[in-house]
Structures are given as C-alpha cells and as structure tokens.
Amino acid sequence: MHGLHNLRHLRRFFVLAALIGMLMLTACSGADGRTIGQAPSHGTELTPSQQADADEMDNPAQDAGEHAQDPEQPTTEAGQDEHEGTPPEEPNPQEDEHMDREADALEAIRTRYDITDPASIAVLVNKTYGLPEDYEPDDLVKVDIPFVYQDDSVHSLRQVAADALVEMFAAAKEDGIELAGVSGYRSYAIQKMLYEKYAARDGQEAADKYSARPGHSEHMTGLAMDVAELSGRCAARNCFADTEEAKWLAEHAHEFGFIIRYPLGKEEITGYQYEPWHLRYVGVELAQILYENDWTMEEFFLPESVNAVNMNG
Ligand SMILES: [Zn+2]
Incomplete structure (x- = not known):
C-alpha cells in the first residue's frame, strides 16, 4: 500500500x-x-x-x-x-466533525422549542399553521412606547415581548433612531374584520399577500409588533424599507429577541411580501440563530416543507 x-x-x-x-x-x-x-x-x-x-x-x-x-x-x-x-486539499475530518457537532447543537436547540403551543414564544403561525379562534394570551400589557395611531386596541403585547420592545426602542434612541409602534396584538375578531375589509377592496388573492386570514396572523400571538419611524410617514408601507429606522432594525432587532419575520427574497417561503416593519419576538437565542444563518422560522423548524415549496417553484 x-x-x-x-x-x-x-x-x-x-x-x-x-x-x-x-x-x-x-x-x-x-x-x-x-x-x-x-x-x-x-x-x-x-x-x-x-x-x-x-x-x-x-x-x-x-x-x-x-x-x-x-x-x-x-x-x-x-x-x-x-x-x-494548486492541488485540492484532502478532505478535512476535523472540519467535518465540527460541522456535525454544529448540526447536532442546532438540532438540540430546535427540539427544545414548541412550535405548536399558542403560548410558546416559538409558536409557528403562517398560512398553514393557525391559532384556535378562542386563543388569547393571558399576559397582555400595553406597551410603553410612542404609537403612530392612537387607537389603543392594538397597543398591547405579551409581557416578555413588551419588555424586550421597550428595551430595543431605548437602545435605538441612544443610536439616534426614534421608533414608534403601529400595531401589536390583534384579536381573532379584529383580524377577521381587517382581512374581510382588504379582501373586499383588493380581492382575496391580493389581500392574501399582505393580510392574514383570521387565526393565521402572528399579531394574534401577542408576540408581533409593526414598527415605524416616529413620524409614521412610512408606517406599514414599502417606503419604510429605505429608512434609517428599518436599517437599524435589520441590524439590531435580533439582539433583543426580535426577527424581521417576512424578509426580502423569502416571499415563497413565508407566503408574504417583504415587511421590514413586522417584528416577531422569538427570544434572543432563536433570533440570534435565525439572524446569523439568514433563516426564516420555516427554514429552521420545517426545512423539509421549505424544500418542497422551493421544488414546486
Ligand atoms: Zn405585522
């Protein structure tokens, strides 16, 4: 030999x-x-x-x-x-081992989260996965931040998300970025009213790209908040993407446990158009993983179904 x-x-x-x-x-x-x-x-x-x-x-x-x-x-x-x-290098067993360990570590984290319990911070809500009609979080609090609109029926979040959001707004302000809330928790009834209004105006197919059907809105978890610049000029509008506020959020939201839930380029996976303003609380650990790997919740928790989506185009 x-x-x-x-x-x-x-x-x-x-x-x-x-x-x-x-x-x-x-x-x-x-x-x-x-x-x-x-x-x-x-x-x-x-x-x-x-x-x-x-x-x-x-x-x-x-x-x-x-x-x-x-x-x-x-x-x-x-x-x-x-x-x-240069002649190619021999495969590096140490590197392979390192990759395996990392995959195992991610798998261990993945199994620690419950994506089906409505009260879990990792609950997965999308066009396929919904919440029961009668679900209402039991720890909703009014979030102590400025809001663009004064209708306080949508100014609440679950305690853990509210605390993180207040902390994030304060950190942004220190960086010279002033943010405002637009819409937080929405009940099944409010979501039903909104969706039906949009569907009547733009047609169901168009409405489905930017509005969730009742029971399928992340806002019903009490873990999602739409955020705008303090002026509210681009509140929930595409022009928000070009603001300094949106850039700051894209760079820092994960440090406070939030993700940009509907990123640019992932429309086929999330089912929604790019929404740089829609922040979803998942906790710092998960937000960090998703941010670093450029993953949506679907890509991390349901990689097989995402592959199926990609194959179907
Ligand atoms: Zn939203």
Whole structure:
C-alpha cells in the first residue's frame, strides 16, 4: 500500500513538473508578440494522454465537493486564479466533525422549542399553521412606547415581548433612531374584520399577500409588533424599507429577541411580501440563530416543507 502511494506521488510530481515546464516556455516565449505573463490562448492546452494523468491528479478531490476540479478545465491555464492551480486539499475530518457537532447543537436547540403551543414564544403561525379562534394570551400589557395611531386596541403585547420592545426602542434612541409602534396584538375578531375589509377592496388573492386570514396572523400571538419611524410617514408601507429606522432594525432587532419575520427574497417561503416593519419576538437565542444563518422560522423548524415549496417553484 505504502509503495503504491509513493509511486502515485512520484507520478504526480512528474506530471506537475512537466506542466510547469510547459507553462514557463509559453509564458516566456513572446515570439508571437505577447508580453510575458499574458494569458496564452492555446499554448498550454493538454493533449488527451496528459489529460488522463491530470484526471488522476484530481482524484483526491472527489470527496471535496465544490472544490473538485472539472477535467475539462486544465488546472494549468495561465491567467486563472492561483487557487485553481494548486492541488485540492484532502478532505478535512476535523472540519467535518465540527460541522456535525454544529448540526447536532442546532438540532438540540430546535427540539427544545414548541412550535405548536399558542403560548410558546416559538409558536409557528403562517398560512398553514393557525391559532384556535378562542386563543388569547393571558399576559397582555400595553406597551410603553410612542404609537403612530392612537387607537389603543392594538397597543398591547405579551409581557416578555413588551419588555424586550421597550428595551430595543431605548437602545435605538441612544443610536439616534426614534421608533414608534403601529400595531401589536390583534384579536381573532379584529383580524377577521381587517382581512374581510382588504379582501373586499383588493380581492382575496391580493389581500392574501399582505393580510392574514383570521387565526393565521402572528399579531394574534401577542408576540408581533409593526414598527415605524416616529413620524409614521412610512408606517406599514414599502417606503419604510429605505429608512434609517428599518436599517437599524435589520441590524439590531435580533439582539433583543426580535426577527424581521417576512424578509426580502423569502416571499415563497413565508407566503408574504417583504415587511421590514413586522417584528416577531422569538427570544434572543432563536433570533440570534435565525439572524446569523439568514433563516426564516420555516427554514429552521420545517426545512423539509421549505424544500418542497422551493421544488414546486
Ligand atoms: Zn405585522
């Protein structure tokens, strides 16, 4: 075994040496008027017999995934990125182990959260998963922040989310960002009234892209708040995306346990258009994971169903 291994090393060395020699000859020739170092258009293409050896040279890369080199693309073509010319690295068992450990750790976290209990901070509410009509959180409090609209029927959140939101608003203010609340907890009855109003105005299909059917609104969990700039000029409107306030929220909300629940580019997964103003409380641990991995709740908790969505286009 050992002898064979050495032999292969030796062969690899000769192939490499031959290739380097050819490369130097072409690069330094200049007989055809090219300056040294300029990428030759033909000179270094491998003959079929050399390619067979080059393929063997690539064998160690077979387990290295993306880094495996395409035999159609000789590695010695001058002018290519340097990294492509170096022999691929052997698979790194330590790195694999590290990835496995990380996946296990995430799995352990995932199983600690209950996404079906309406009172769980990780409850999953979307077009598929709904809340019972009679669910009402038992720890709703009026949130002590400025609001754009004075109708206080939607100024509440569950205690844990309210405390986190107040803390976040204070931190934003220290950074010169002044925020206001737009709409927090909404009962089943209020959501039903809103959805029916929008559906009558814009049609059901359009309404479904920005409004939830009763029982399917995150606002019914008492863990979601729509947030605007203090002026309220872009409250729940697309122009909010371009504000300093929205940028601050996208960068910092997770530090306080909130996520941007309907991100840009994830419309197919969440079922909703981009809503930079809709903040959902999930707790700091979960918010951090989702933020760092750029995941929605669906991607973290239901990866199989997300793959199915993607396959269906
Ligand atoms: Zn909302």
